[in-house]
Amino acid sequence: MAKTGITLRTKDYSQWYLDIVDQAGLAENSGVRGCMVIKPHGYAIWELIRDAMDARIKETGHVNAYFPLLIPKSYLMKEAEHIEGFAPEVAEVTRAGGEDLTETYVIRPTSETIIGASYAKWIRSWRDLPVLINQWANVMRWEMRTRPFLRTSEFLWQEGHTAHATEEEAERETLMILHDVYADVVERVMAVPVLRGRKSEREKFAGALRTYAIEALMQDGKALQAGTSHNLGQNFARSFEIKYTTVDNREEYCWTTSWGVSTRLVGALIMAHSDDDGLVLPPQVAPIQVVVVPIFKNDEERGSVMEAASRITADWKGRFRWKLDDRDHLSPGFKFNEWEVKGVPVRIEIGPKDIAKGTVAISRRDRPGREGKAFIEQAGLTQHITELLDEIQLSLYERAQRFQQEHTFEVSTYEEFQQRVEQGFVRVYWDGTSEDEDRIKTETKATIRVIPFETAEREGMCFLTGRTTKQQAIFARSY
RNA sequence: CGGGGCGUGGCUCAGCCUGGUAGAGCAUUCGCUUUGGGAGCGAAGGGUCGGAGGUUCAAAUCCUCUCGCCCCGACCA
Numbered sequence: 116m117a118k119t120g121i122t123l124r125t126k127d128y129s130q131w132y133l134d135i136v137d138q139a140g141l142a143e144n145s146g147v148r149g150c151m152v153i154k155p156h157g158y159a160i161w162e163l164i165r166d167a168m169d170a171r172i173k174e175t176g177h178v179n180a181y182f183p184l185l186i187p188k189s190y191l192m193k194e195a196e197h198i199e200g201f202a203p204e205v206a207e208v209t210r211a212g213g214e215d216l217t218e219t220y221v222i223r224p225t226s227e228t229i230i231g232a233s234y235a236k237w238i239r240s241w242r243d244l245p246v247l248i249n250q251w252a253n254v255m256r257w258e259m260r261t262r263p264f265l266r267t268s269e270f271l272w273q274e275g276h277t278a279h280a281t282e283e284e285a286e287r288e289t290l291m292i293l294h295d296v297y298a299d300v301v302e303r304v305m306a307v308p309v310l311r312g313r314k315s316e317r318e319k320f321a322g323a324l325r326t327y328a329i330e331a332l333m334q335d336g337k338a339l340q341a342g343t344s345h346n347l348g349q350n351f352a353r354s355f356e357i358k359y360t361t362v363d364n365r366e367e368y369c370w371t372t373s374w375g376v377s378t379r380l381v382g383a384l385i386m387a388h389s390d391d392d393g394l395v396l397p398p399q400v401a402p403i404q405v406v407v408v409p410i411f412k413n414d415e416e417r418g419s420v421m422e423a424a425s426r427i428t429a430d431w432k433g434r435f436r437w438k439l440d441d442r443d444h445l446s447p448g449f450k451f452n453e454w455e456v457k458g459v460p461v462r463i464e465i466g467p468k469d470i471a472k473g474t475v476a477i478s479r480r481d482r483p484g485r486e487g488k489a490f491i492e493q494a495g496l497t498q499h500i501t502e503l504l505d506e507i508q509l510s511l512y513e514r515a516q517r518f519q520q521e522h523t524f525e526v527s528t529y530e531e532f533q534q535r536v537e538q539g540f541v542r543v544y545w546d547g548t549s550e551d552e553d554r555i556k557t558e559t560k561a562t563i564r565v566i567p568f569e570t571a572e573r574e575g576m577c578f579l580t581g582r583t584t585k586q587q588a589i590f591a592r593s594y
Numbered sequence: 595c596g597g598g599g600c601g602u603g604g605c606u607c608a609g610c611c612u613g614g615u616a617g618a619g620c621a622u623u624c625g626c627u628u629u630g631g632g633a634g635c636g637a638a639g640g641g642u643c644g645g646a647g648g649u650u651c652a653a654a655u656c657c658u659c660u661c662g663c664c665c666c667g668a669c670c671a
Contacts, residue, residue: 144663203669225671259595259669266670320671328671340671377671410630448631455631466630476630594670 121456123391128335133263135385139394139457142263149261149268156457157264157381159402161271164380165251167304167399168273171296177247177275182229184253185220190228193354197227200321204256222255227322227347227373230276231355238369240360241280245288249275264382265339265594272377278357278369282348285370286325289346292374293327297342305380306397306512307331307387308519309341310540310589312565317549320373324348330564330589332519333386336539338564338591341383344374382594387515388481394458395480397511398504405437405500406454410447410466417443423470427463427493435500455480460507461500469493481507481514523589527578536561536590544575545588551579561590 121138122130136142141157153161169179185208191198205221223229234246255269275292279285293311301307309329319326323345331341351357352368361367388395398404409424411417424439431437440450447464454462464476475496479487491499522539526532535541536559545566547555556562570585577584 148663200670254671256670260667270671272671343671375671379671408630412629443629446629446631446633448629448633450632451630452632464630468630 121391121393124334131391132382132386135389135394136263141381141385141394144263147268149258151261151263151267153271153378156402160384160396160400161378161381163400163402164300164305164384165271165273167300168296168376169249169251171300172249172273172275175291175296177249177277179250180248181250181252182226182233184223186223186226186229188219188221190232191221193228194322194351196350197322197354201225201256204258206255206257223252224254224256225373225375226250226252226254226274227276227351227371228355231351231357231371234276234278234357234369234371235355238278238357238359241362244278244280244359244369245284246278247275247288248277249273262382264378264385266379270378272375274373274375277372278352279371280359280361280367280369282346282370285346285348285372289325289327289344289372289374292372293329293342293344297344297374297376298329301329301331301341301376301380301383302512304397304399305384305387306399306508306515307341307383308512308516310565310567312567312589314343315549315552315563315566315588317552318563320345322347322350324350328565330540330591330593331383331387332522332539332591333383333594334518335386336522336537336592338540338593339379339383339386340564340593341380342374342376345372347371347373388511389458390483392483393456395511396458396460398460398508401458401460402436403438403454403457403459404435404504405431405461405463406450406459407437407439407463407465408447408450408454409439409441410464412467416467419470420465420467423493424465427465427475427496430497434497435504455483461503463496463500477503479503479507481511527576529578532578532590533559536592539591540564541590542567542587543578543590544571544584545579545586546577546582546584547579555579555590560592562593563588564591564593565589 121134124131139156140154142151142153145152188207201224205224208220208222209216238244238246251273253269253271258266258268261267277288279288298309298311301309309331311329312327314326314328320343325346327344328340329342330338333339349368349370351371357369357371358366359369384400385394388397407424407428409420411420428437428439451462458480460480462478469475473493474490475493476488476490523542524535524539525542526535532541532543552563566586566588571587574583574585
């Protein structure tokens with residue numbers, strides 16, 4: 116039945132992903148190594164995710180601004196751990212205007228340093244705090260191996276950068292972003308369930324005090340870091356002299372945070388919901404939510420079908436993102452397949468038989484084939500679609516959540532661990548060191564994805580060291 | 595940076611081993627017939643075979659060098 120050129124997930128998951136990106140028209144490789152062209156359909160999805168994030172970021176009190184693409188290399192050098200973490204992957208600009216530059220610039224891999232330099236100028240008093248700024252930007256990290264959306268040398272993202280008077284306030288900000296912005300948008304808008312927690316020392320951001328993350332589980336059992344939020348402590352404040360005067364006239368360093376989500380979210384979306392027939396999109400991030408395919412044999416039928424189509428869609432404007440596919444050189448069957456590959460949640464077919472009966476055929480993308488197809492009355496169609504879109508959104512989330520639950524395992528021995536970690540998240544009691552974590556990575560390719568916020572109610576034995584602890588960790592192989 | 599593979603119309607590839615006038619399918623354009631799950635027939639346009647050098651009467655094909663891309667391993671949102 117599926118005559119697509121899409122590789123089956125069971126055969127080669129990685130190739131399946133590339134096929135979806137290609138055939139759904141999301142992105143393609145460019146003339147620059149590791150950099151993709153995001154095509155209109157892929158970009159439209161990103162815009163919906165971006166707009167949802169942007170709205171939430173603003174609702175939580177932040178404002179947008181913009182800082183330069185180029186950063187003086189000397190800025191990057193100021194924070195020791197930071198430069199150590201990023202040095203291998205920065206691209207440098209050494210020549211411009213036909214001459215060698217006196218100061219080398221780097222293309223931003225992230226903007227803590229140049230934003231820190233501004234904050235040092237802007238902040239004087241406790242009255243200036245907090246500073247709550249976000250920017251939407253492109254960044255570049257020279258990656259060795261890239262995959263569309265999941266890891267590209269240049270990617271689009273937002274990076275929030277805030278400065279606070281106290282550690283508690285910075286910590287509250289860091290966690291608020293993780294829960295109320297990132298987890299909330301990813302789960303409710305993208306219908307992708309996530310785990311939340313803290314990163315291990317080994318996995319935290321270069322220069323941060325603590326890093327928190329949301330992690331999603333893909334259909335192949337590998338985890339994907341979907342967003343990170345860092346409490347930077349006073350590290351960057353010390354490096355960039357971001358200081359303020361307290362109420363009682365003391366000079367103090369600020370506490371700063373940074374947090375980001377990127378076009379990688381599009382990759383998460385693809386891998387969380389799609390199937391062997393193509394992309395599957397939750398309605399809230401579907402550029403086209405409803406497509407209408409008219410069916411007719413001759414000009415006479417064409418006239419009445421198109422008239423009926425415009426009648427049933429008359430009150431759709433402002434309610435759905437929809438399209439009438441009136442291309443007349445393509446067969447209905449071709450159109451069905453095309454819109455399925457592109458992930459459109461709901462398809463309406465309307466033809467002579469429907470006009471005679473006052474019905475339309477309606478199909479839902481999340482339930483392929485006959486199961487998801489029904490014939491319903493034209494009367495009340497708009498209301499029906501509105502409800503169906505909500506139902507699809509919820510159903511996709513629940514399906515992904517069920518998958519995550521069924522692929523999360525609690526184990527107590529290293530032997531069980533090695534077997535289960537190939538299938539999904541593995542929750543263990545954990546009292547190991549960074550060296551232990553390295554060893555596990557070497558032996559199993561798995562790393563700590565998050566250390567959950569909630570500790571276990573009772574003590575348990577670390578699956579590796581045998582020591583007693585209340586701390587748990589979630590391991591998985593990851594993208 | 596190691597290991598493997600590939601460069602031939604827009605796309606996917608055959609042809610290369612064994613040198614002799616560049617091919618197919620898809621796509622495109624036009625015409626007619628079609629349209630409820632990827633339509634059919636007919637016609638047309640389109641390639642200095644990644645690049646450079648060499649061998650030869652003759653190179654997509656053999657030799658040397660070079661460039662680029664993809665895939666697999668060590669870094670990462």
